[in-house]
Amino acid sequence: MRGFLASSAGVTCAAALALPLALSAPAQAGPQAARTEPAVPGGTQSLPLVPLGADRDLGAAAPEQGLGRRDVRSFSLVGVIWDDPDTELRGRVQVRTRATGTDHWTGWQDIETHNHDHAADPGTAERDSGRVRGSTAPLWVGDSDGVEVRVQAEADERATEPGDSPLPRGMHIELVDPGAEPPSAYTPAGVGRAGRAGRTGALNARTAYASAANVDLAPLGATEIPALSRQKTERDLLAGMPEGAAREPYIGERPTIVTRRGWGADESLREGGFVYTKKVKAAFVHHTASGNNYLCSQGPSVIRSVYRYHVVSSGWRDIGYNFLVDKCGNIYEGRAGGVAKPVLGAHTLGFNNDSMGIAVLGSYGSTKPSAAAVTAIARLAAWKLGLYGADPRGTTYLKSGGGNLFPKGKNVRLNVISGHRDAFATECPGRLLYGKLGSVRTAAARYQGR
Template sequence: MHGFLASSVSVTCAAALALPLALSAPAQAGPSAVTSELAAPGSTQSLPLVPLTGERALGSAAPEQGLTRRDVRPFSLVGIVWDNPDSELHGRVEVRTRAAATGNWSGWQDVETHNHEHAADPDTAEGDSGRVRGSTAPLWVGDSDGVEVRVQAEVDERATTAGDSPLPRGLRLELVAPGADAASVGAQPDAPHTDAQPGLSRSGAQVRAPRAGALSAAYAGYAAVDTGRLDPTSATEIPELAPNVIPALSQQETERELLAERPGEQRVKPYIGPRPRIITRKGWGANEKLRERGFVYSKKVKAAFVHHTASGNNYSCSQVPSVIRSIYRYHVVSSGWRDIGYNFLVDKCGNIYEGRAGGVAKAVTGAHTLGFNTDSMGIAVLGSFGKSKPSASAVTAIAKLTAWKLGLFGVNPRGKTYLKSGGGNLYKKGKNVRLNVISGHRDGFSTECPGRQLYSKLGTARKAAAKYQGR
């Protein structure tokens, strides 16, 4: 029989990994020590957890660990990490924070745990890097300067009898400050497309010049990033030339650029949706020095996996660049990943954001669905959707994005496809799995992601995406 100190939190959504990261793990310091990564705008404070109540004599084997209320440097996002990414955190993680503006403390908030589905794909360089750590989902709390945390184990009496620790070793609280918004454009409602707006072909060639010549150099720079033809050692410098926003194109213009790129190959009118407006990495203020250099590509995009970030719904759309910068920093600095895991992110207002670097129109290998990162793309909707419904704008953005991106590769959003599993808890390695072209994370791995409410909207997104393609 199992005894429980706390109810377990269902597994949620985050990213599986692909490549090692050239960053060191947080320093292992005493209980009162704070380490920070200050080489770029924004920062990460890392605080080791300690046993709570009367369990202090057990040290790191204590079934309840945390930190009492304390003052800290300003932060906006929290998460918990631990040493071994193969260890699972079975239990409940709760935090409360003090708002910097008012000095008021929040109530206890759950931080959603997730486990093995958020590790490196088997037999990848990332799996042997030694830099990846186990981690919870991040939680956005807004501008704060005080924190309290408790982690309560779900105790297995048999494991306790055998002397095993009920919680993973090396638990640390990560407090992430996103840095200033000066370099980002912020979120905006979708702008109507016009044929006069500049466009980029999938190969990165400029299709139309902007009406004002000021953007020409910026788009040329972004085209270089999009093609991935540059020396990877210099790739971190290129996005400084990129535009903040890739504008929307009409369906006619989108078809025209695709046909121009593939003379002789595409002899019939393609099924492709109009390119949506996309806020680039520069637009949300990504610090390209954080991520690992270079890019990894698949041969094509055959499927899209939809996720939620499980970071909570307490954000405004004007805050989204800060939210994404915080998730990016948490993925890279705290969890040891090579870049943000998702290929794209969507907010509640329907804005679409470039995620993992390498080119929005290319088959960039992401880190989002363990076992199925090859030949797929990952779209994460900002928020938690186990109980809360996603906005209609977010579902529409998923449809528009998939209609365009899948259309570049000739894929029907309402169709089925086969992907070969890299290994996981639903499908063994090497198995060819038949999936919906637009699937939820839970279709490839046993997880609650993307949340029941968002998952129930995927049928709507499939129908709308096919309609945008003209099917």
């Protein structure tokens, strides 16, 4: 089902009507040349990769490319992009970084190369914008000011015709600085709840427009949407139902959700307006594959970095996920448009319509997800799926928009709470997080009172 661009009628707040309706997307340079944005608040350094080793005379056809050690401006997250989003990077990507203000270099760290499965559906305006690039997953490395990169093609990719490139063309290393915490930012730990929810301050037009999408749930400019008791959550749900449609409201209590303003989203980066699908029939669970070397107090910084990488580096209209969860169980609003609304994301290629994406910050192939994160997924799913009458233990049908498991147009039966790998051949959300989804379904149903 096609999403629609929000009009003034789609934002249920008088304040939103006075704000710009169609905010234009920021101009973005192509990946062919080195690109640097202003460093405040945050920025991206984009450096072209060059041939390495004995094959450097092959130029773009060299099977190993990268950068030698070099000094750069401060950054905290890295990733590699290339020109054609339909080209896979078949090989290994590794980086070494130097902690800011020190002489200490890390060992080589692998970057997950398969990121095209987190993307807008084929044939959509977002996917066909002409700005989208191929990209690896992002990797959080912490505050750094030195970098070294190497990309090696797989052995079977090296035997090509003369002049053919075994690696994607136009590869760049993206060095993302999340910027300092804005004065209004939510603090995940060490600050009283009244302080966290109550800071508003001055709003620019773009921030106010994004915040207005949640005005039925929290004041304009709030940094968090407060939790509701189950009784109040049920009462709100019943109040929104058509007259005569009364039923037992199977819904979990609304959890606390940090808003985009709370994690410091720069709303000028994303494309203007909101895009919706018709409903939310399923939730796909993901991991960001960005590593686990972050503190919970850094959660907002990690999200600002992923947001910038998705939009500025990868060319998406906004961050891909509808919600994000850190390892301490804090829940964050992802793509703009309203946490209670069916916002169209770019999280599960081919299955973004009528679904939502929940990503846990980190990598969970060999690391066990925290109990707090698993509980947060269940509570969030119980509430959001409950708004649309979905049973977390049940199954549903979604129509494929095209992918590597199901052809376009096929109606696919999926668990209402699924892992990314259920809809696309991928390791996401990691073996150990995927193994927790049975517990998530059971807990979410219990939170709904089923």
